[in-house]
Amino acid sequence: MNRDVVIGRILPGLARPVAAVAISLAAFALVLRLSGYDVAQVYATLLRGAVGDPAAIASTLRWATSLIFAGLAVALPLRAGLFNVGVEGQLYLAGLVAALIGLRVDLPALALQPLVIVAAAIVGALWALIPTLLLIHTRASEIVTTLMLNYVAIGVADYLVNNYFRARMSAEAVMTDRVPPAARFPSLVPPYPVSYGLIIAVALALLLHLFLKRTKQGYETRMVGLNREFAAYGGVRIGRSWLVAMLASGAIAGLIGAFETNGVNGRFVSQFSPGFGFDGFLIAFLAGGSPLGVIVAGLGVAALRAGSLSVSIEFGMPRITIAIMQGIIILLISAQLGRLDFVRRVVRAFRLRSVIGPSMQVVRHEHDSQS
Amino acid sequence: MDERQLTPEAASDGGAELDMRGITKRFGDVVANRQVDFVVRRGEVHALVGENGAGKSTLMRIAAGIMRPDEGGIRVSGETRSFASARDAAAAGIGMVHQHFSLVPSLTIAENIFLAEPPNQFGVLDPKLLRRRAAELSTRYRLDLPTDGKVGNQPVGVQQRVEILKALLTGRKILILDEPTAVLTPQEADHLFATLRALRASGHTIILITHKLREVFAVADRITVMRDGRAFPPVAAAESNPSELARMMVGRDVLLRRPNATQATPGPEALRLDAVSCRNDRGATALDAVSLTLHAGEILGIAGVNGNGQDELVEVVAGLRQPSQGRIVVVGRDVTTARSPRARRAAGIAHIPTDRMRRGVALPATVAENLMLGPHERPPLSRGPWLQSNAVRAFADTLIDRFGIRTPSAAAPVAALSGGNVQKVVVARELTGEVTVLLAANPTRGVDIGAAEFIHRQLEEARARGAGVLLVSSELDEVRALSDRILVMAGGRFAGPFAPDVSEHELGVYMGGGDRAMLGSEAGAQHDGAA
Known part of the structure; x- marks a missing residue:
């Protein structure tokens, strides 16, 4: 490829997310200004809280682990044209199973920890299997079913913990006992809670990149996502692509549960996910669905989260305020996703055509003029 | 003329x-x-x-x-x-009549004409005035419109005249x-x-x-x-x-191209439909017990006005739509129960779809990715689960070269190509490998003359290699120029077969759903219209 082609293909891919982040930083500055904060100070604190010292960097990496997993869990189905809005429920059940295995199975760490990881992945995948089968066999929208199964998963897990596995010492919080050291993922940089989950997350991103670019199944998955009718007409087994993408997605979601529960928290704690499943969308969108991009976007959003903790402590600002900025980013980035056929359909359904811009309308017109 | x-x-x-x-x-x-x-x-x-x-x-x-x-x-x-x-x-x-009509089928012609600004008395709709005005306009512009009829019941030609009248009003x-x-x-x-x-x-x-x-x-x-x-x-x-x-x-x-410049060497039966029926997306009968036989080494043309069951015919054979009855036989093998496009492709059916943007290509994907769908499953393009990127690139470059696809590179997105070149991508992919039956649905629609010429030659070459080509087209010139035999499709049924030198007028009568008896009277009306 010559230079022009490289720039022509990569630059638009980078320009949009960079612009989206820049615009949202500016817009957020305005919100801060109107609320009477010193913008420069807030942003300086944000930066310090993300990368200012070893503790800050460790905090960023701690969040990055789960956020990269979450980004991958969303990005993969997205490439197959599906929205897995159920990452939240999948990781929740997986987290419970991880804790229970840690508590009940007596094995040396070298055997126990892989068992915990694999079991959590299987639980996440099984929970994702339900909406996928419904989609393939009854065309039930996976957006609805995955979302709704979150409530089922969270309710069931909390019920089980509350009634059968509740910690002996806790009066208030719904949580299990601490898992024994053998089941606890060790920290790479004590005392900070950064486990080898981070390495697995990054390796997984590389693997998924290879999968999408270099394997038959990955190619078919991408074609299904780009134009499902084209794929079907060409003889691709759509259901198989969906199954692969969703099971892998659920399994990756399960890893979040494993590493949050048996790594960061050391036990299953009710409501332990601060919304990883939804942050996954922000990250996957920022990354344009690319697994390698998810590493970068995951680190970025993790830095934002780590920094926002400092800001909320130092300025007494509610942490939810940072969510405004994330919201702005996701709005701006969605405008780019006209490229994905699926998003196009959803957006069209909501008649947001003007937001997506002319490129999409051209495609639409061509569709119309051929039918 | x-x-x-x-x-x-x-x-x-x-x-x-x-x-x-x-x-x-x-x-x-x-x-x-x-x-x-x-x-x-x-x-x-x-x-x-x-x-x-x-x-x-x-x-x-x-x-x-x-x-x-x-x-x-x-x-x-x-x-x-x-x-x-x-x-x-x-x-x-200035008024414009677009290719695609914006009419409300359930309303009458008169109501459609005045949809934007209905004649009214102090804001109250006046149906009598509306009908009278519509009739006046139809007469004044000599459009001959049944203004009280529902638009949905009118032939396309009448609907178009309604659009013309609307454009004249604005x-x-x-x-x-x-x-x-x-x-x-x-x-x-x-x-x-x-x-x-x-x-x-x-x-x-x-x-x-x-x-x-x-x-x-x-x-x-x-x-x-x-x-x-x-x-x-x-x-x-x-x-x-x-x-x-x-x-x-x-x-x-x-x-x-002059009509009738083709030679066929019809061989054994390649595709046979026995009394195949199916429904369209709205649940209405689209194919009404149609039968046909397509031989290896011939081009069978299906003429007809768009929307008379041609799309469904192609989809049923391609495995994209299920027949409600009848049998589909490819080289003597009943493939009716091999329901998926995948199974039909395995039986040797290739398909140039009528709507290339909808299912012929994935626009954001690269030219190579669009060319390799199908062959990607087998060596040399893949080995085990792995794609062989060098083989893929060589494969794509070969097809780009052989079919003269004008693209910056195999890695350019198909969306960057012109309509004719997009269609060449489709044709190249479908004609690569063993083709027993080629379904070519409006293969040159919206394609420039140069590309159309090229695609026609490819269809003839596919025939020469022994494929049975089912050419479905709403362009009469194309059907007559390429086909060895012609069937006319109207209302989900076939008329014919006709020889390729059949007159355009005769085909036209059958395309309008007429029969042999109407040929005489229509010919008279034809003269009246031209006078």
């Missing part, structure tokens, strides 16, 4: 009704119109011809106020105008028609031309966007050819001829 009723000179008083100067319109890096001058005289029928992507639709969208030019000015009847919207253009007297002076005959039978097209002549006689100025040269000479006074976003100076139809126009459109000599 019909005689023109009025010579250009007599029809025109020499004044420019529409005068577009120095029009430039860019879409990103693509220049759709560059410094185009386009002048239409008052009271003429002006044909705007050119290949797909030549910029004719863009130019007319600018004239109709749908797009704004980056540079250049528009004068209507001598007055400088600037259109911010289609409403502005209508106020200046833009009273200049009428722009975008590829109006694409949906018409030859008889309906003749009726349309008669309507256009009548409108010209009553002082209207008509611009006809088309790529069918036959129509240009049937109805136009003057012709402007566009190529690559530029316009040639207009020529008088009386002083030009089809091959000259084709040369201007393409930029080189084009062999305008």
